[in-house]
Amino acid sequence: MLRTTASADVGVLIAGAGPTGLTLACELAVRGVRFRLVDRSAAFFGGSRADGIQPRTLEVFAGLGVLDRILAAGDFGIEMRAYRGGEVVWTGRMSEPTEPAPSVPYPNPWFVPQFRTEEILRERLAELGGRVEQPTGLSDFGQDAEGVTATLSTGETVRARYLVGADGGPSTVRRRLGIDFPGxxxxxxxxxxxxxxxxxxxxxxxxxxxxxxxxxxxxxxxxxxxxxxxxxxxxxxxxxxxxxxxxxxxxxxxxxxxxxxxxxxxxxxxxTRLATRFRDGRVLLAGDAAHVHPPTGGQGMNTGIQDGHNLGWKLAAALTGAAPVVLDSYEPERMSTARTALDISTALLRKHQRGDDDAHVRGPEVHGLALNYRGGPLSRDERAAPGSLQAGDRAPDAPVSTAAGRVIRLFDLSQGPHWTLLSFGAAAECPVDPAVHTYRVAEAAGERTLVDHDGHLRAAYDVPDGSLVLIRPDGYLGLITGSAQGVTDYWADLHGTAEPPLLRSSPQAVR
Ligand SMILES: Cc1cc2nc3c(=O)[nH]c(=O)nc-3n(C[C@H](O)[C@H](O)[C@H](O)COP(=O)(O)OP(=O)(O)OC[C@H]3O[C@@H](n4cnc5c(N)ncnc54)[C@H](O)[C@@H]3O)c2cc1C
Missing domain, CATH: 3.30.9.10 (D-Amino Acid Oxidase, subunit A, domain 2)
Structure with missing residues (x-):
């Protein structure tokens, strides 16, 4: 007999525990958001399906604390040989290995079966106190101004502030919302x-x-x-x-x-399909529910994981009173990157269909490192003449040393649920929320500085002394400005008040 109960409120109900739903759940768990993750399947997915993990996804996995497990579970990709009878007529790889660069620590795709990637994400979720409820399908839902009321296949009624449909290509959530899925x-x-x-x-x-x-x-x-x-x-x-x-x-x-x-x-x-909207009020779509790709180029799962990574911090912010622009930015940012990823995978599919000689070759366009949110609602570049790196771009990594001489990576400091403010050279100190970790970038050791001995940080960021660069929790550049007021204004615009509970913060201590 079905059980009918009205459960306590949760912040987010996630329908679907594939790679997208699992990534989102981990991002919410890291931030202490109350959520439920339900999946209608009785058993965990057991196939290889998406076995190509792109460099940008490896960076996301590093931030989630699963990179070592992912690297241990896979390999760089194997040499392929084409035979005619017993004779080898072609030998090659999808892509040639590239050495890590100061700004790109993981330059090569990594191959892990999808079932193993999902298993690793579930393990991480368990460490963070979460779990997948299954077999528990989302059957129906309705929304009002305050939240979503959902019915599960168990008969339970769940009240959530937001619902995310990460329920794959046939998405119940997308269909129930009547969102078109042209393609x-x-x-x-x-x-x-x-x-x-x-x-x-x-x-x-x-x-x-x-x-x-x-x-x-x-x-x-x-x-x-x-x-x-x-x-x-x-x-x-x-x-x-x-x-x-x-x-x-x-x-x-x-x-x-x-x-x-x-x-x-x-x-x-x-x-090949792209939903016409990724959001309807308090209901959002992510992963294959919002976009389906040909497998050529390995973009589908990677784009879904990036959706979860983009959405996690924004939902957490929305639940703690951020300005609407933060969550509103999800659809334009992710729709434009999904469109780019679809163009890449479709172009590669055409090459396969035509039988082009280089149809198996993959270039850096599939790596996801160049995808950006330039011109998006959260990207603000206040320079008269922007440099090569602009607001909306992926924040590059760089080796730096602490005042004590310890060599670390910028990613070690910037990855996590917080924002990061880099203050280059003699930039003014500015008042920011304690949620922002601030570091001064200098050439010589000093208290609370990141020492950019070899100039890698400055080369990658391409900003003059006096610049302030604000890195979002998902590793993209939100703001580049020369003024402390610029930071205060940007922060206030995202957090809904010109006078947030600000502290005059001094740069983060680094040892
Ligand atoms: C042959 C093949 C090769 C591929 N290779 C690659 C590759 O190399 N790289 C790459 O990036 N991508 C690849 N892809 C695509 C990739 O597999 C998908 O993009 C990825 O699985 C999408 O993840 P998702 O979490 O969004 O959706 P899914 O993995 O489809 O997960 C959706 C989940 O939602 C659950 N669900 C459905 N309805 C409900 C409901 N009503 N209530 C609750 N739960 C529900 C399902 O049980 C499922 O567990 C490939 C796909 C195929 C078919």
Whole structure:
């Protein structure tokens, strides 16, 4: 029998515990927001699906405290060899490894099966005191001026200040809101992906053979004893293992490659869509619920994780009385980056469809490091002539040393739920909220300074002495100004009052 109860208020109800919902939940948990995370599936997702984690997502994971686990669970990506019969006709990688730079600590994509990434995020969420409730689907909801009343599949009624639909492409939340999801589904562009145990081949490289009308590939799945097998989907209903075995044997000409077991499979259809709105009042959409991508270029999960990262601090701010502009910025910021990511993945899909020689090659455009919020509602650049780095851009990393001579990274200081104010050279001290960590950037050691010995910080930030640079909690530049008043005004605009509980803060102590 269904239980019907009206539960206590929560700040945020999240429907869907895929990578997007889990990231958002971790961001809320870090900030002490009361939330619930429900998923209608009875079991956790068990497939490889999105196995490419982009450099910008690695930075987000570093901030969430899961980077070491992600790195331990995967690899840099394996060499691919194309065969014709037994002969190797092409060898290559999706991208060549790049050395870390002072401003970019993780320059290369990292390959981890999606089920493992989700497992790591769930572990982190548990450490932060959260959990996924399942099987618990969001069945229906309505909203009023103060909040959202949602009905769950358990019969429970939940009252929340905000609801986030992170419930994937078929999103109940998006449909219930009647938000259009325009784009195209191309039924002629399909592919069967299967995670499988395969005997008879080594794990030192991935293999591609020309198939009947599409290639057949077998690629070791990072951090597991599995391989990802991809081929044209069967035309008729037949057992997948037998079908794929036949495809492999025919394409490779080898009877010794044996498909022993399939642990997960999906038939992917080219589906490219972007919701016309990401928000309706107190209800927001994130991840695949708001945008679905072709898998080319590995943008889908990465964009969803960035949605969760962008939304977490804004919902926490909205719940503690921030000005509406903070949460209002979610839709324009994330819609424009989702559109860019869709353009990237669609262009790569076209290359595959045309059979271009470089269709497998991925450049820095897929890394997510250049995506920015320039011109967005929270980006304010008060310089007459902006430099190469502008408000709205990703805040670059840099090695710096403390007055005590300890070498650290700017990211060690800026990652976390707080804002960070960098005061370059002789910039005026300015009054800011204690939630802002302030550091003075100088060339010589002094009390409470970050010493920029090699000039990496100044090179990356490209601002003159006297500049004040405010970094948002999600690692983007909110404000670049030359005046303390500029910081006060910006802060007041975001926090709803010209006289917030300000303290005259001195720069953060760094040891
Ligand atoms: C073959 C393939 C390869 C891919 N490769 C990549 C890649 O390399 N890189 C990349 O970035 N992306 C890739 N993607 C895309 C990626 O898998 C998705 O973008 C990603 O899973 C989206 O995450 P999400 O959390 O938004 O949604 P989902 O992962 O779809 O999760 C949604 C969750 O919501 C739950 N749910 C649904 N309805 C309800 C409801 N009413 N109430 C409660 N819960 C509900 C579901 O059970 C599910 O757990 C690939 C996709 C495919 C198919």
């Amino acid at each position: 195209e589904t191309d039924e002629s562009t399909t592919m069967l992906f299967a995670d499988a145990r395969v005997d008879g081949i080594g794990r030192d490289h991935g293999r591609i053979w020309p198939g009947e009308d599409r290639p057949v590939s077998i690629v070791p799945l990072a951090g597991t004893d599995l391989f990802v097998v991809a081929a044209r989907p069967p035309v008729h209903d037949e057992p997948i293992r037998e079908y794929l075995q036949r495809q492999i044997t025919t394409a490779s000409g080898r009877a010794d490659i044996v498909l022993r077991e399939i642990t997960w499979h999906t038939t992917w259809r080219s589906n």
